Amino acid sequence: MSTSAIPAGTKWWSGGRSPFNIGYGKVMMWYFLISDTFTFGAFLISYGTIRFSANYWPDPNHIFNAFPGFGHQDLPLAFVSLMTFILIASSVTMVLAVHEGRHMNRKGVEKYMILTILGGLAFLSCQAWEWTHLITGEHKVLVDGALQTIGTTVSHNPWGPAVPHDVLAKMGADAGEHVNTLGPVAFGGYFFGITGFHGFHVFSGVVINVIMLIKTRLGHFDQRGHYEMIEKAGLYWHFVDLVWVFVFLCFYLI
Amino acid sequence: MSTQHQSFSEVTLQPEHHGSTRRIWVVMAILSVITLVELALGFGLARHWYGDPHVNYHLILFIKGVICILTLLKAYYIVSVFMHLGDEVRNFITTIIIPLMLFVWFIISFLWEGESWKNMKNTNAHSREYKTEQVQQATPAMQQHEKP
Known part of the structure; x- marks a missing residue:
């Protein structure tokens, strides 16, 4: 390695060098990510406040139990696990791209950036399927003594407590059917709002990664003598993965 | 394979601890295993503990706490490592x-605040006495049903 280690007892604050020993762009990316952390944190914590204040909150395992191609089988957590592993895998390919960049290996950076972009697109496709399934998947709900069929949107939530079978029988409805009451409206708003905001981050991350791939192909970073831009894009991409870890926790696991 | 040049004169680039990618794969394995443990606990919540009136409320809270710590x-x-x-x-x-x-x-x-809001409602x-009536209000039919 041509670079030298930092000598022990270095005086960081006496001038002449960055006390953080890190490039300006990376420092600014980190500070942007801190502000974004507080944005996501505020969203998730307000979701927690509403959830703690509600007497009833729908069980995520009943809502997110579908997998494409498996029809109406009850498969809680299966699809979201796939999404989680896709994002972990694309995080690994991103860190490998950063690693290749530090060794000035253009071909390696290109290969891993393409894999990262594919991972991001796969994640976005999964999210599109999940949203479509949630919005168009209609369920029977008892509202003011009458049965309605509604999907999950920002203004409708068919996931309230189940109506007992004898109540259905008394009403003259099919007692074997699974009918809910209306659930808390805030559920849809928070789910679509937070996963949508996260999905938009994934989308912009994919766009940034595509730009980085093009710039790598054009040899911009070789001319510049370093691949620090790949590291900055990498910080953003890992942050997106990090946020998903917490979205996964708050909406699907607990 | 040459290591990249110094990009800024005021920054000393540190050599990576490992020239290889071994640490990245180790962390990927750790993340995958933690996720699998979380999923196993989540399946437990989904299949056995959630909604079962006989299950201990504190046990569910404990399992959720474990999942939160694993997430951290x-x-x-x-x-x-990745960043x-x-x-x-x-x-x-x-x-x-x-x-x-x-954040703490x-x-x-x-x-x-959320918990206190619920108690106030x-x-x-x-x-008056603590009574959850938000749910029953949605269905007048259920209110009759729930009276013993």
């Missing part, structure tokens, strides 16, 4: 970590 562990590995924060100098790590400490207050106070601001 995952966050630590992503930030420290290379662990490789930066201590000055920089401090400037990132200190603002995040606000943020989470505790706002969840507390269910006791009509402490003017």
